[in-house]
Amino acid sequence: MSETNLSQYLLLFRESDDAPDVAPEEMQAMFATWFAWSERLVTVGKYVGGNPLTEGGKVVRGDTGESITDGPFMEAKEVLCGYFLINAESMEDACKIAGECPGLSRGMSVEVRPIMEH
C-alpha cells in the first residue's frame, strides 16, 4: 500500500426500498451496469471486495447482549444493502468512484468511509 500510495475505503450502499416486481430484462440491465462498474475497478486494481446484504437481521444491545431486536432499523428510510471495499488515492478519488455507482440513478446513496490506517 505504501508503494502505490493507495488507501482503503468502504463504500456503503443504501437503498430506500426495493422494487417489487422487476422484469428479467430490467434485472439484466441492473446487473450489466454494476458488473461493468466493478470490472472497471478490478481492471485498475481498485476493487478489493464486496457483497450485497440480505434484508433483515438482528441488532444486539445491552451489556451482555441480552437485548436482541429485529433490525436493522425497519423504520429507517434507507436500508444498508451492500458494500464495496476499494483502494483509492484520496477521499476525492473515493468519492469520484462512488459517484460512478450505477445504483445512484435508482435512488441509492453511497456512504464513503476511509478505513483507519494503522
Added chain:
Amino acid sequence: MDHLFRHEYARLVAILTRQLGSARLPLVEDVVQDALLRAAQVWPCRGLPANPTAWLLTTARNRARDICRRDQRWRGSEATISHLIESTAAQAEGAAAATFENEIRDAELRMMFVCCHPDLSSDAQLALILKTLAGFGEQEIATAFLVSRATIAKRLVRARKFLRDADVSTELPVESELHDRLGTVLHALYLLFSEGFEASTGERVIRNELCREADRLLTALATWGPGAKPETFALGALFAFHQARLPVRLDSDGDPVILADQDRRQWDQGQLRRGMKLLSASAQGERLSRYHIEAGIAACHSLAASYDQTDWPHIAKLYGDLATIAPSPAVSINRAIAIARAEGAGSGLQHHATDVDAALVDDYHLFHAARADMLSEIGDPAAAAAYKRAIELAPLAAERRSLRSRIADLSKPRRKNQK
C-alpha cells in the same frame, strides 16, 4: 449476454415446473425471480459463477425450500423440494452440459403444453407463454398487447389459478391426444407471431421479439420427434417468409410499408431459403392445414420479382382454399384483391360485394380501402367516398396518409398501374 436473464428465467421456470408441478407455478415464478435478483446483486461483487444456470437453479431451489418452511400456502411441499434438492444437487454438478441442455429442452416442451392447455383462453395462453417461456415482465406483455399492466396481471393470476385447481399435468401428451394438443400449441404460436407481426401501434422492438419467441418455440417443436409434423413445418415456413420481410416492413419513420412498395432486394434471403425448405418438408401427409395455405401464399409473394409480376391467379386460388377451411372477412377481402389483380378490378369488385359480409366489416378500414382501390382502377367516382370512410377508420397515421394520397391521385388523368 443478449437477454441472458430473460432466457435463464424461462429455462429455470420450465425445469422447476416440471419438477414441482404446474400447481406450484406461482411458487416457481417467485423463487426464480428471487434467484435472478440475487444473481444481479451477487455476481458484480464476486464475479460470474462457472455455470450460471446451475448456480441459479441451486439458489432457486434453496429459496423454494425456505419459503415452504415459512409460508402456510406451500406447506406440504417441503418434503418434495428437500428430496429434489438432495437428489439433484449431486447430479447437477456431475451432469454433462449436453444432458443438462436436453433436460431443459424437454422441460420447455412440457411447459408449452401446460401453457396451451385447451381449457385456457387464447389470451391466457399467450400471456402465460410470454411470462413463463419467454421471460417477459408483466409490463412488457402489456405493452405488446396494448392493454394495461393490471389486465395482464389479472389474466396471469386467473391462468395460474386454473393450473392449480385443475392440477394440469406436466407430462407430454400421449399419442392419441397429440394431434389436438399440438394443434392448440401451434395455434397459440400462430397468434403470438401475428400479434407481433401485424402493423399496429406500439413498441416495435417488443413486437419483433414476439415473432422471434414464437419462432424459437416453433423450432423447438419442429426438432422434437413427435412435434415434427407437416403442420408444424408449414407454420415454420409461414414464420420464415414473414420474417424475411421484417427488414423492410417499416420505413425510416417507423411507418409500415405495404407489400407493393417494399424493396424486395432487401428481403432476408436466409429466411426465404429456410421458408422454402420448411415448406417442402411440410408437403407430406394427407391433411392440408391453414398454415400450409398461408405459407403457400407467402411463398408465392416471396418468389415474385415484383408486385405486378406476382402469380395472382394462384394466390386467388389459395385464398379460395383458405376461405373454405378458415373463413374470415379478411381472407375474403384478400381474395377479392388477388382476383382484381388476376382478372381485373371489375371481377374483384364483384367478389368483394358478394363474398364479404359487409355487416361484419363495415368498421374495418381495409374493407373500404380495398374497394376504393378497385373502384379507382375502373374510374368509378364512388372511390372517393370509400377512401374517406377508410381514412376515418384507419388506426395508423401512415395508413391515413397513404389513403389521402390515393384520393389526391383520383383527380389525376390516369393512374399509373402500380397498386
